[in-house]
Amino acid sequence: MTSTVRLWSVACLVMLTSGELLQNGGFESLDHWICWGAGMQCEVTTYKHGGSHAFKASGRTASWMGPSQNIQFVPGHSYRVSAWMKVFADHPDQSVDIMVDITFTDGSHQYEALVTHYNVKASDGYVHLFGVYTAPTKPIQNTRLYFQSAPVPIDFLVDDASVTEETGGHVTIADLNHVIDQQRKSDIHVHVSTASVITKGDVKIRVLQKKKSFPFGTAVNAGRYNANLAGGKYRDFIHKHYNWAVPEGSLKWPFVEPQRGQQNYQPALDMIHRLRSHGIKVRGHNLVWSLPHFVQNWVKALSGNELRTVVKQHIQQTMSKTHGLLEHWDVNNENLHGTWFQDRLHDPDYDLELFRIAHQADPNVKLFLNDFNVVASGASTNDYLEQAQQVKKAGVGLSAIGVQCHFGDEVEPDISAIKRRLDTLAGAGLPIWVTELDVMSADENRRADFYEHALRALYGHPAVEGILMWGFWDQSHWRGEKAALVKGDNLQMTAAGHRVLDLYENQWMTDETHTLPHSGNQVSVRGFHGDYEVHVIYQGTELSSLRQTFTLGKGPHSVSVHVQK
Incomplete structure (x- = not known):
């Protein structure tokens, strides 16, 4: 972790907690806890994490069955949530969760995971679930907290649970702008000498x-x-407004090879070559996808050494086809939430082998983890940090972590919560890239606000080194018009589109003109990093022979010009 990120994490906003909401969170008895689920057996046991006892849930017939307690969340307030859980049996993709059922004053409900710990095994013993959750802003009547294991109802223990309100740590736009000024800009000094007659x-x-x-x-x-769809407008919009791109699906294994031996890389390669010809860098997504429903049936029929060989051949061939064309690769997509390959091979470290294969195939490409529910929500943030630390420690070529940021339907991005979650992930000491960003709102002005809040929070964090949206056109967006910047056959700009492009191309670009001071010989500008031109204008006319170009990086840059008639 850089010293700047460390200072931002530690010194900028100190988190304070107050007021325990849970009663008997140490489970020294069954007092205040509801045995939620008919037929489930609830008892205290000495197989504890702390204190003298823990809660044991057994005889469960549904994943949601577990200890439950009613508490009260205040709309819009943030809460620090913690507990220790242990499972008694193993199952593929096994997770334990601290859940919440929020009843709103209008009678509607919202079920949500406050914290999730994935890939839990009986041999792990007690695992720690920890996170920070921000309650919805909608008026709340009641909040029911409960513990569960999924996808199967196995026996589990829970102990040392706590829910405390978190105060302080409120992030403002001014805070974000300060970070943006410090991290995304550098000083430009133009030294001007003039002839005596000037x-x-x-x-x-x-x-x-x-x-x-x-x-x-x-x-x-x-x-x-x-296909040059919409008369070329789709392609033109990309070329004009973005400097990076990622194939949405054309490099994914199920698309490249839906049937064994029937491979087609050409659509992706044609697109990548054209994007690069327009100066757009491209990242690869993805080599392997571990969620079971994204694994082809013919791959699911394989096992053992045959499966290992086929996966290795696929990675090597794909990276050979794209050699020199891509900057990044997402290696094992969403491996926090799905572990099909590891489970099929009975090898919990197979994810590390995938990184080794990819790194050996092309040591120059940066390799990424990529997952969701780590920034847009915080249920998996700490789990993702732990995974990143483990993969980094293994020395298998991990370069950065990708965070998907798919915000919920009509959910306003919380800039304070985003900052906290990015702070947590920055603890891995790796760059963070926002790989998949979108928000949703039927009202395009509200959608514009959502995009602006998300982008400012993400761009305003020093650990973030890139931001990619997961589409922009309603006719080519997995979430449709409610997430789009442009809509219709003519790619008509929405309010959200105007707002995003104003950030990209106006507020976060530099164009300043200054008159040379009568008593000085220097003009100084603090500019965003990138490629520049310096123009010298004398009596209203540019002296084109004096124009200079340069690239501004993280350090200051000086330019000298001499003006004469």
Whole structure:
């Protein structure tokens, strides 16, 4: 972790907690706890984590069965949630969860995981579930907290549970702008000398940014892109407004090889070559996807050494086909939430082998983890940190962590919560890339607010090194118009589109013109990182022979010009 990230994490916003909401969170008895689920057996046991006893739930017939207690969340307030749980049996994709059932004053319910710990095994003993949850802003009548294991109802223990309100740590737009100014900009000094006949007040210096260096990208549908859909407007929008891209689906194994031996990389390669010809860098998504429903049936029929060989051949061939064309690869997509390959091979460390294969196939490509519910929500944030630390420690070529940011339908991104979750993940000491960003709202002005809040929070965190949206056009977006920047056959700009492009191309780009001071010989500008031109204007006319270009990085840059008639 860089010193800047460490200072931001530790010094910028100190978290305070107050007021325990749970009663008898140590489970020294059954007092205050409801045995939630008919036929389930609830008891205290000495097989504890702390204190003298723990709660044991057995005879469960549904995943949601477990100890439950009614508490009260205040709309919009944040809560620090913690507990220790242990399972008594193993099952593929086994998780334990601290859940909540919120009843709103209008009678509606919201069921949500406050914290989830994935891939839990009996041999792990007690595992720690910890996270910070922000309650919905909608008026709340009652909150029921409960513990569960999924997907199967196995016996489990829970102990040392706690829910406390978190106060302080409120992030403002001013806080984010300060970080943006410090992290995304550097000083530009233009030193101007003039002939004796030149009046300094007649000299103006324009510092004009031509290209941004920070990656702002989008997912691209190869079929629509290659077909030059909408009269080329889809393709043109990408070329004009983004400097990074990621194939939405055309490099995924099920698309590349839906049937064994029937491979087709050409749609992806055609798109990648054209994107690169327009100066757009491309990341690869993904080599393997561990969620079972994204594994082809023919792959599911394999096992043992045959499966290992086929996977290795696929990775090697795919990275050979794309050699020199991609900057990144998501290696084992959403492996926190799905472990099909590890389970099929009975090898919990097979994910590390996948990284080794990919790294050996192309040591120059940066390899990523990529997962969800780690920033847009916080149920898996701490679990993801632990996974990143383990993969990093294994030394298998992990370069960065990708965070999907798919915010819920009509859910306003909480900039304070985003900051907290990014702080947590920054603890892995790895760069963070926002790989899949979208928000949802039927009201395009509200959608514009959502995108702005998310983008400011993400761009305003020093550990984030790139942001890619998961689409922008309603006719090519997995979430449709409610997430789109443009809509219709003519790609008509929505309020959300105007807002996002204003950030990208106006507020976060530099274009300043200053008159040379009568008593000085320097013009200074703090500019966003990227490619620049310096224009010298004398008596209203540019002296084109004095134009200079340069690239502004993380350090200051100086330019010298001499003005004469």
